[in-house]
Amino acid sequence: MANGVETLTSSTFDETVVSSDLPVLVDFWAEWCGPCKAIAPILEEIADEHGERVRIAKINVDEHPDIARRFDVMSIPTLILFKEGTAEARLVGAKGKNQLVQEISAHL
């Protein structure tokens, strides 16, 4: 089943990460960030292949800087894994697929 990557906004962010039964991995990204674009298709693949273990969502820091500020995001791409609304792990910087899956899996 194709799950895809959900798009979050300032108004849907809390509801999504708090109410989710599954851990949610949020990708903080922006249009002008090359490495963010490079990992976007990888996150799509991870969403499809590991959808039963983790939800994947993205939030544009340009359009929703309040959320980025709240979690002290100062570099993108930053991926934050939320469990029941709490930030459990943070991965900074673009990485290859295998490494991303490995680092995310360690916290699931």
Next chain:
Amino acid sequence: MPADTHKLIIIGSGPAGLTAAIYASRAALDPLLLEGEPSSTTDQPGGALMTTTEVENFPGFPEGIMGPDLMLNFKAQAERFGAELRMEKATKVDLSARPFQIWVGDPDAAEPTYRAEAVIISTGARPVMLGLPGEQELVGHGVSTCATCDGFFFRDHDIAVVGGGDSAVEEALFLTKFARSVTIVHRRDELRASKIMQERALANEKVQFAWNSVVDAIEGDGTLRNVKLRDVLTDEIRDLPVTGLFVAIGHVPNTDVFKGQVAMDAGGFVITSPDGTLTDVEGVFACGDVQDTVYRQAITAAGSGCMAAIDAERWLEAQD
């Protein structure tokens, strides 16, 4: 799983590797290009230009072009002539016997992923970090490896760029769009950057200079708060309270995977023949920043990529 065999494999996808791919595919060598994997340094598909903004000195673009757009053009041109591109990173190579062997993924796998009759090395270089305690921990919390990615987060902050070459000055000027002030920390009393970049930096009100200075320590818990500068002439230490630090003090070649396989200089740059791209291993060629300690421009990388493809084509022909 038996290894996938190719006539020519190009490792690295910056201007050098992609130009080699354009020439090699037009020469009907059906090259496979291993692009590398995403990262937030220059060691990524597309190479160093992926983390730059406007490129003003690449011929053919009189109005300039964005670095990532230029690399997309290179890639489209290589693919147009049939080059096969894969977003994979070589984790091990064996160049001791022909066909050459290349692993991606698990380097301990018994069988290589690929075999190739000829190999072009075009893996480029990545920026050197300062290597100071706390630096790695603060990456993403004030210490940045990608000004174009992270400049946005330093709106109205005071930040510093370390280095005096073109990359440092370009980053500093880019960061003035966001920051309140940008201090260029340089170990000498004049910049090494090109005249036009120097003039822009000196004319920019937001740019300040810490001459004859090096970063001695990085301070901050959780996020960067301060760097300690040491004056190289007097050894005096002073505080520079900044929340952002961008380092552009030079490059190291991405040659770890080739160590012990081809001849390199003390800095790890691949040694090539004086008038060409031949390495000391027959059938292995190198082009771009991985073998260039002098020019290191997109256009020279592209030029040497063309040379490598022609050298590889001639060598392959001579083998038949």
